[in-house]
């Protein structure tokens with residue numbers, strides 16, 4: 071039986087890149103989208119094609135859900151349960167940028183509420199739902215302890231150790247005074263990672279945060295010229311744009327259980343942006 075990953079906002083950009091990397095690893099995928107069903111279907115076909123190249127077949131299903139809504143979060147989890155019956159990995163990727171980049175002296179409550187609902191409340195409460203299911207899964211799986219022991223001993227058995235990954239941002243600590251709402255939501259998401267990491271460790275459920283830097287997606291297209299200039303001027307030690315697959319590979323490392331003694335850990339996927347230099 072393949073492990074199962076639920077990826078939010080997976081129809082395009084970083085979420086799609088994550089889906090393709092997990093398809094390569096042989097994960098069955100629940101791809102959440104909110105608007106563009108055709109793009110979600112295209113992502114699904116691309117994931118299936120990659121899986122065919124690399125090994126046994128996988129299943130990929132798409133599910134529309136607006137993560138800012140409690141009813142949609144609930145139905146996304148229920149659909150995943152009805153379709154696959156298990157959940158090994160939740161990737162909280164969906165997110166929005168402010169519609170207008172406005173100075174914090176002028177920014178609106180409307181933008182603040184939207185950013186908090188999608189980028190912070192959504193992943194917080196989706197994680198709550200997924201975590202309860204994962205706890206039941208770990209408790210109820212008779213082979214869990216044996217499989218984990220075999221894995222520790224270098225065996226090939228796959229441990230039943232579910233994981234959660236939050237896609238935060240360098241904006242969790244780097245300030246943009248023209249999109250304070252985005253920064254606050256991402257800083258909050260870092261705390262979500264830490265809180266659930268502490269709460270879930272006793273169940274063997276580890277929680278990680280990935281902080282992408284400047285990644286080429288639809289989200290950053292409107293500010294492409296600005297970042298082209300900054301990267302050329304030395305913004306990042308690795309002088310290029312990141313790609314969705316760069317982020318996907320960090321997810322893949324976690325999904326393969328390559329960080330077994332880490333939880334609450336932050337992986338910077340940012341070309342070295344976070345390094346302080348003189």
Ligand code: NAI
Nearest residue numbers: 079083084104136137163164165239282284285287288289
């Ligand atoms: P994107 O705009 O290309 O994709 C975001 C996805 O989230 C879209 O598929 C969108 O439909 C979905 N989404 C938006 N609101 C939703 C909702 N209410 N319910 C369900 N899905 C929803 O953006 P990108 O660049 O792929 O971003 C993915 C994540 O990575 C976001 O959380 C973003 O904040 C974060 N990030 C992106 C960076 C970049 O440079 N592109 C840098 C750092 C973090």
